[in-house]
Amino acid sequence: MTVADGRAxxxxxxxxxxxxxxxITAVLATANVNILDISxxxxxxxxxMIMIVDLKGSNLDFFDLQKQLKARGExxxxxxxxxQAEVFKFMHRI
Amino acid sequence: MxxxxxxxxxxxxxxxxxxxxENLDIRTITLGISLRDCATGSLKETCxxxxxxxxxxxxxxxxxxxxxxxxxxxxIVNKRIAVTPIAQVGEPSxxxxxxxxxxxxxxxxxxxxxxxxxxxxxxxxxGFTKGDRAIFNSLPEALATTExxxxxxxxxxxxxxxxMDAIAELGQLIKETAQLTADRxxxxxxxxxxxxxxxxxxxxxxGAFHGPxxxxxVLNVGISGPxxxxxxxxxxxxxxxxxxxxxxxxxxxKVTRMGELVGREVSARLGVPFGxxxxxxxxxxxxxxxxxxxxxxxxxxxxxxxxxxxxxALLNDAVKKGGAMASxxxxxxxxxxxxxxxxxxxxxAVESGAxxxxxxxxxxxxxxxxxxxxxxxxxxxxxxxxxxxxxxAAIGMINNKTTAVRVIPVPGKKPGDMVExxxxxxxxxxxxxxxxxxxxxxxRGGRIPAPVQALGN
Numbered sequence: 001m002t003v004a005d006g007r008a009x010x011x012x013x014x015x016x017x018x019x020x021x022x023x024i025t026a027v028l029a030t031a032n033v034n035i036l037d038i039s040x041x042x043x044x045x046x047x048x049m050i051m052i053v054d055l056k057g058s059n060l061d062f063f064d065l066q067k068q069l070k071a072r073g074e075x076x077x078x079x080x081x082x083x084q085a086e087v088f089k090f091m092h093r094i
Numbered sequence: 095m096x097x098x099x100x101x102x103x104x105x106x107x108x109x110x111x112x113x114x115x116e117n118l119d120i121r122t123i124t125l126g127i128s129l130r131d132c133a134t135g136s137l138k139e140t141c142x143x144x145x146x147x148x149x150x151x152x153x154x155x156x157x158x159x160x161x162x163x164x165x166x167x168x169x170i171v172n173k174r175i176a177v178t179p180i181a182q183v184g185e186p187s188x189x190x191x192x193x194x195x196x197x198x199x200x201x202x203x204x205x206x207x208x209x210x211x212x213x214x215x216x217x218x219x220x221g222f223t224k225g226d227r228a229i230f231n232s233l234p235e236a237l238a239t240t241e242x243x244x245x246x247x248x249x250x251x252x253x254x255x256x257x258m259d260a261i262a263e264l265g266q267l268i269k270e271t272a273q274l275t276a277d278r279x280x281x282x283x284x285x286x287x288x289x290x291x292x293x294x295x296x297x298x299x300x301g302a303f304h305g306p307x308x309x310x311x312v313l314n315v316g317i318s319g320p321x322x323x324x325x326x327x328x329x330x331x332x333x334x335x336x337x338x339x340x341x342x343x344x345x346x347x348k349v350t351r352m353g354e355l356v357g358r359e360v361s362a363r364l365g366v367p368f369g370x371x372x373x374x375x376x377x378x379x380x381x382x383x384x385x386x387x388x389x390x391x392x393x394x395x396x397x398x399x400x401x402x403x404x405x406x407a408l409l410n411d412a413v414k415k416g417g418a419m420a421s422x423x424x425x426x427x428x429x430x431x432x433x434x435x436x437x438x439x440x441x442x443a444v445e446s447g448a449x450x451x452x453x454x455x456x457x458x459x460x461x462x463x464x465x466x467x468x469x470x471x472x473x474x475x476x477x478x479x480x481x482x483x484x485x486x487a488a489i490g491m492i493n494n495k496t497t498a499v500r501v502i503p504v505p506g507k508k509p510g511d512m513v514e515x516x517x518x519x520x521x522x523x524x525x526x527x528x529x530x531x532x533x534x535x536x537x538r539g540g541r542i543p544a545p546v547q548a549l550g551n
Contacts, residue, residue, distance in 0.1 A: 062165060086166070087109060087166045088105060089101075090352065090355040091348045091352060
């Protein structure tokens with residue numbers, strides 16, 4: 001079942017190194033996914049990045065995109081998670 | 095840090111941390127299915143209809159559960175089924191042995207890929223019908239010869255009083271069931287719950303059944319967040335108890351919201367009405383996923399010490415308040431679970447001598463479930479088991495709450511021994527029981543009348 005519409009949140013966690021942002025955004029660009037916002041910190045050598053993306057124009061379905069991101073994360077040595085934005089809306093807002 | 099649309103990065107990382115570090119998950123999505131229209135005059139035909147209906151209705155349950163879990167990044171650990179009490183379903187057949195129906199449930203559960211199916215049940219708080227009697231006849235055999243079937247018997251309600259005849263019989267049946275499964279630590283008893291004031295929509299096993307007031311089909315959710323609550327409590331060692339209650343409440347809100355979200359989504363995709371979110375804090379043997387450890391983090395050297403009942407009262411109430419705000423429909427048991435075998439902190443507390451059966455009983459007066467998943471010596475007399483059930487039922491009846499007993503008398507074991515059930519059922523230290531005899535009281539039988547609390551109109 002396709003879930004490729006609406007917003008998702010991608011989190012990237014791991015050790016900082018060159019090429020993380022480029023590596024992840026490359027996957028999104030190929031999938032025609034628009035990045036709505038990015039936030040990133042590096043605390044000591046620990047890298048955290050959060051992106052809000054719009055999946056409406058995506059040429060991949062949710063689960064395929066999720067798999068690709070996970071695989072790219074493994075190549076880069078970071079953990080990449082993609083979740084429907086509802087999760088955060090439900091948890092943190094009444 | 096700047097805000098991403100309306101979420102802060104802290105909030106997003108908090109959610110991630112809850113799932114990945116603190117064991118936040120959806121403990122179960124349970125599909126309730128009415129089997130009332132499957133009851134016929136022929137047991138064989140009833141079995142056929144039951145198998146058909148369950149496999150048809152629950153066909154997509156596991157797959158949809160996996161999809162939603164992946165989409166939201168929140169694991170849905172168990173997919174389960176609850177059915178109409180089989181006493182009702184098997185009754186028109188006139189058969190006194192309903193084991194074939196238990197086997198049918200087992201096969202249907204296996205076919206759709208769920209790990210437990212609850213509802214081999216009877217409601218006998220006022221007395222027995224033929225169908226109820228048949229369930230009692232079949233219980234030990236059904237539990238010993240099936241894998242996934244769970245049974246429950248309701249023996250008392252606040253409105254009806256306590257059926258002491260049923261309770262006396264259950265003492266015997268539990269021992270018989272333990273004997274039949276003696277080679278597996280008495281595991282048959284781990285699939286049998288005795289209730290007072292049983293809820294009709296509880297999604298947790300082994301007490302789940304699809305009550306008579308429920309619709310054709312419904313999806314209920316049980317969440318689990320002891321790890322999350324524990325982490326929150328540990329972060330505030332200096333907070334006074336009032337502030338701590340608020341912290342727990344806020345955490346319970348967030349945890350329950352996940353249940354609400356998942357419940358709505360799964361039921362929408364299955365085309366089934368969304369029933370309830372059960373707010374219960376249900377522990378597992380995973381590291382940090384312990385209710386006992388929450389009580390210890392509140393400030394007790396060991397769960398079971400004096401102060402435990404007060405701490406649990408605080409915890410249970412805060413969970414309910416936070417959870418109630420989080421969901422449109424709250425139901426089931428909705429409280430803190432204290433199953434001994436499924437909670438590492440509980441196991442430690444019993445082993446160290448800090449937690450006794452008497453203290454556990456006191457704790458059940460302020461939390462939701464009852465005396466759950468605890469082991470007693472195999473030679474405990476049937477009347478003592480019956481009396482343990484009677485005590486627990488009395489607490490529920492008088493206080494207008496649900497209480498339950500899931501006791502495993504382990505053949506061949508004595509207090510201090512450990513019994514391994516394996517998998518979801520964990521392991522349990524055999525507890526000491528007060529062996530002064532209640533036999534004369536149990537022999538009297540009859541019904542304890544409904545208390546004056548029942549006269550609420």
